[in-house]
Amino acid sequence: MARRIYKKELTSLLEMITCQRDDLKINDGDSTVYNELITKEILLTFPDAAYGVLFESETEFKSFLKQVTSEGETHPLAGVFKNETDFQHCLETAKLQISKFLKINEPALDYSFESLKIIDAGIKKQKLNFEDYSTNLYKYIICYIGMVIIKNQEGEWKLQYIEQDSLLEPYVWLKKGKLVDVFTDAYSDAYEDWNNFSVYTTAHLRIDSLN
Structure with missing residues (x-):
C-alpha cells in the first residue's frame, strides 16, 4: 500500500535509488521524479517538496494510477481552475462558498490554522462523501x-500554468524561500482515506515537511 515518506526516512531511501523510471511519467509535462529502489519499490519525489510517496512495486503504482484515472484526467486540478481570472474569483469567494456549503x-x-478545524467539523456534520x-x-x-x-507564514501566491494540459497550479511562495504545494495533499489525502481526512492535519503536515 502506498504511503507518504518524510524527512529522515526519505533521505535514507534516496540512497537506495538504482535508476529513474521516466517510462512511468504520465505525460511530457509531468515533473514528478519516479525512482526505482534496490528493493524494486517505486519512490515518487516532487520538485520543491520535502516528502515522497512510496509504492511497494511497479504493479502497485500502475494499479493506483489506473484507479485514480477518470476519463483521461490524471491531474487533481484537471478542470478545476479555467484560468487565472477563475482562480482569483474562487479566491475572493472561498470563505462564502465554504460557509454556505x-x-x-x-x-x-x-x-x-484553528479555523481549519471548523471546516473539518462542518464536513463531518454535513456527512459529506469524497465526491461531494x-x-x-x-x-x-x-x-x-x-x-x-500566507497570513500565518508570510508568503504570496505563485501561479503556474501548464499550457499543454490547460492546468493552472496555485502554489504559495514563502519568504523563507520555500514553495508550498497547496493542492496535491488536499486531494490525495482525501481520496486515499476519506473517513480520516482532516484539512487541519493536511495543512500542518505540509508546513511541517518544509521545516
Missing part, C-alpha cells in the same frame, strides 16, 4: 488553505 458562520473563517468534497469544495479549500499559510 458547510453551513457554518463565515466570520469564523478568519484564516487562522471534490466537486463542491476542493477548489475553495485550496484557496482557503493557501490564504491561511
Whole structure:
C-alpha cells in the first residue's frame, strides 16, 4: 500500500535509488521524479517538496494510477481552475462558498490554522462523501488553505500554468524561500482515506515537511 515518506526516512531511501523510471511519467509535462529502489519499490519525489510517496512495486503504482484515472484526467486540478481570472474569483469567494456549503458562520473563517478545524467539523456534520468534497469544495479549500499559510507564514501566491494540459497550479511562495504545494495533499489525502481526512492535519503536515 502506498504511503507518504518524510524527512529522515526519505533521505535514507534516496540512497537506495538504482535508476529513474521516466517510462512511468504520465505525460511530457509531468515533473514528478519516479525512482526505482534496490528493493524494486517505486519512490515518487516532487520538485520543491520535502516528502515522497512510496509504492511497494511497479504493479502497485500502475494499479493506483489506473484507479485514480477518470476519463483521461490524471491531474487533481484537471478542470478545476479555467484560468487565472477563475482562480482569483474562487479566491475572493472561498470563505462564502465554504460557509454556505458547510453551513457554518463565515466570520469564523478568519484564516487562522484553528479555523481549519471548523471546516473539518462542518464536513463531518454535513456527512459529506469524497465526491461531494471534490466537486463542491476542493477548489475553495485550496484557496482557503493557501490564504491561511500566507497570513500565518508570510508568503504570496505563485501561479503556474501548464499550457499543454490547460492546468493552472496555485502554489504559495514563502519568504523563507520555500514553495508550498497547496493542492496535491488536499486531494490525495482525501481520496486515499476519506473517513480520516482532516484539512487541519493536511495543512500542518505540509508546513511541517518544509521545516
